[in-house]
Amino acid sequence: MCKEFTCIVCPVSCTLNVSKEGEEIIVKGNNCKRGKVFGENEYKSPKRILTTTVKVEESCHKALPVISSDEIPKEKMFECVEQLYKMTVKAPIKKGEIIIKNILNTGVDIVASRSLKQI
Amino acid sequence: MDIVVIGGGPAGLAAAIEAKKHNVKEVMIIERDIELGGILQQCIHDGFGLHRFGKRLSGCEYAENFIEGVESEEDIIVKLKTIVIEITKDKTIYAMNEEEGMMEIHSKAIILAMGCRERTRSQVFIWGTRPSGVLTAGTVQRYINMEGYLPGKKAVILGSGDIGLIMARRMTLEGIKVEGVYEVMDSPGGLTRNISQCLKDYNIPMHLSTTVVKIHGNKKLEGVTIAQVDKDKKPIKGTEKYIECDLLVLAVGLIPENELSRQMEINIDPRTKGPIVDENFMTSIEGVFAAGNVVTVFDLVDYVSETGEIAARGAAKYLKGDLDLSSDYQDIIPGDNVNFIVPQKIRKQNLEDKLPIYFRVKQPLKKVTVVGEIEGQKCLKKKHVVVLPPEMIVEEIDCEKIKDKNEMLKISVKVG
Numbered sequence: 001m002c003k004e005f006t007c008i009v010c011p012v013s014c015t016l017n018v019s020k021e022g023e024e025i026i027v028k029g030n031n032c033k034r035g036k037v038f039g040e041n042e043y044k045s046p047k048r049i050l051t052t053t054v055k056v057e058e059s060c061h062k063a064l065p066v067i068s069s070d071e072i073p074k075e076k077m078f079e080c081v082e083q084l085y086k087m088t089v090k091a092p093i094k095k096g097e098i099i100i101k102n103i104l105n106t107g108v109d110i111v112a113s114r115s116l117k118q119i
Numbered sequence: 120m121d122i123v124v125i126g127g128g129p130a131g132l133a134a135a136i137e138a139k140k141h142n143v144k145e146v147m148i149i150e151r152d153i154e155l156g157g158i159l160q161q162c163i164h165d166g167f168g169l170h171r172f173g174k175r176l177s178g179c180e181y182a183e184n185f186i187e188g189v190e191s192e193e194d195i196i197v198k199l200k201t202i203v204i205e206i207t208k209d210k211t212i213y214a215m216n217e218e219e220g221m222m223e224i225h226s227k228a229i230i231l232a233m234g235c236r237e238r239t240r241s242q243v244f245i246w247g248t249r250p251s252g253v254l255t256a257g258t259v260q261r262y263i264n265m266e267g268y269l270p271g272k273k274a275v276i277l278g279s280g281d282i283g284l285i286m287a288r289r290m291t292l293e294g295i296k297v298e299g300v301y302e303v304m305d306s307p308g309g310l311t312r313n314i315s316q317c318l319k320d321y322n323i324p325m326h327l328s329t330t331v332v333k334i335h336g337n338k339k340l341e342g343v344t345i346a347q348v349d350k351d352k353k354p355i356k357g358t359e360k361y362i363e364c365d366l367l368v369l370a371v372g373l374i375p376e377n378e379l380s381r382q383m384e385i386n387i388d389p390r391t392k393g394p395i396v397d398e399n400f401m402t403s404i405e406g407v408f409a410a411g412n413v414v415t416v417f418d419l420v421d422y423v424s425e426t427g428e429i430a431a432r433g434a435a436k437y438l439k440g441d442l443d444l445s446s447d448y449q450d451i452i453p454g455d456n457v458n459f460i461v462p463q464k465i466r467k468q469n470l471e472d473k474l475p476i477y478f479r480v481k482q483p484l485k486k487v488t489v490v491g492e493i494e495g496q497k498c499l500k501k502k503h504v505v506v507l508p509p510e511m512i513v514e515e516i517d518c519e520k521i522k523d524k525n526e527m528l529k530i531s532v533k534v535g
Contacts, residue, residue, distance in 0.1 A: 005315070006311050006312060006314070006315035006319075007312070008312035008315050008316045009312075010312075012504060012505055013310060013311030013312045013315070031504060048316065048320070049165045049175070051163050051164045051165055051177055052163070052292055052293075053163060053263070053264055053267065055267060060153060060154075061265050061266070061267075062265070062266055062267030062268070063263075063264055063265055063266065063267040065163035065177060065179050065264060066163075067163075067165060067177050067180070074320065077292070078292075081292050095179075095180065095183050113163060113176075113177040113179050113180045114160070114177075114179035114180065114182075114183055115183060
């Protein structure tokens with residue numbers, strides 16, 4: 001089966017045609033190596049970086065921005081977000097501080113993407 | 120003061136740090152928000168800093184790298200919650216804040232780094248009532264990402280620029296149902312990869328050649344009427360459709376914020392809507408520089424920081440008396456397919472080894488060559504696989520090739 005994707009690695013935004021012949025995944029339409037890797041992953045199991053916020057107390061802001069330390073399987077996005085919305089953290093927070101380790105057993109951590117002082 | 124930087128966003132932060140690196144003694148940043156970082160603090164999504172840091176950072180991570188830089192410089196004075204109300208031609212700044220009241224600050228050089236502002240409902244002329252729930256994409260972004268407040272349950276997005284697309288994904292993750300993105304033009308305003316990762320990933324439909332023609336609701340937004348448009352962007356009768364929603368998100372473009380620049384009668388370029396600048400990003404007033412989105416709306420923050428640094432180096436030289444301020448300017452003019460170029464003019468005596476130029480094309484083109492010509496000779500030739508209007512092009516001109524030329528420099532984008 002041939003699938004069509006837009007490569008999101010860089011702004012050229014190549015249209016990729018990805019198919020499987022036997023065990024081999026064939027990527028067509030890419031202009032670079034990174035596009036080939038993206039096409040293969042997108043065919044096997046699409047992954048994305050997750051950025052969202054969690055509630056924070058004792059800070060001048062009400063939300064702490066967080067980012068995943070690596071890409072997370074696309075179908076687990078909403079489940080991850082749900083888990084993050086249930087929690088509340090307290091300032092002070094340092095950028096890079098782990099908020100949830102190994103979220104949903106993906107092997108990926110959720111970390112703070114900024115520092116927040118305590119008030 | 121030696122240098123006062125107006126605005127503590129990415130351009131201002133980079134400018135202040137660079138000024139210190141060039142041994143400028145008294146540097147001050149004036150910022151109206153409660154913290155430094157500017158709009159980056161509400162940009163929690165990733166994709167920032169690919170050029171500068173070699174990885175995809177979130178906006179706040181990118182900002183924090185620079186804020187740390189400012190804090191590690193011992194004596195950069197930072198005035199937060201302070202608004203500049205006027206700057207005069209002799210470089211006197213009138214500013215105020217809650218604690219100190221009115222301030223009069225004299226500075227030898229000024230770097231304008233006020234950034235840009237979103238276009239609002241009144242600038243796109245939408246008919247109807249004036250209920251709550253009609254917000255710009257940036258306002259929604261601030262509410263959700265910083266203030267932890269969801270401004271609606273069901274949203275319609277007008278405009279398909281990147282901010283609109285980013286917010287479509289963000290609102291969906293937050294449980295706001297995004298009914299669709301409507302774009303008056305016949306092609307999307309944002310990058311294809313953002314359409315893919317922000318809309319397609321979440322099954323959000325995009326409707327081209329369609330716009331919002333009426334807003335309904337008294338106190339609170341109840342719905343909008345959308346309609347398809349013809350070639351002249353006029354709504355087509357009979358295509359109107361009512362959509363129930365409690366949030367209309369406007370992502371209809373950005374304009375450089377130049378009230379202060381206009382007040383001090385700096386020359387503004389009608390195409391960029393920002394000050395006309397030279398090779399050091401100096402404006403038409405000597406000693407007043409401009410950097411970042413106040414000059415033109417850049418699409419990468421990396422470029423914004425870069426221009427802050429160019430302006431700071433220029434200002435440092437100006438303070439030392441190392442800038443040639445008397446020679447005639449040579450213009451840099453847009454040729455085929457080029458919409459505008461920054462800087463608009465140069466004094467070649469002030470050039471370093473390389474002159475970076477920033478420009479946009481008028482239409483999408485494939486397999487092109489960027490050509491720079493001066494006095495009939497080529498000083499720049501660079502091939503591109505694809506060029507798009509939403510993607511700013513940055514090239515460097517080898518100054519060796521223009522140093523003995525006195526006429527204007529023309530930049531064109533030619534197919535082939």
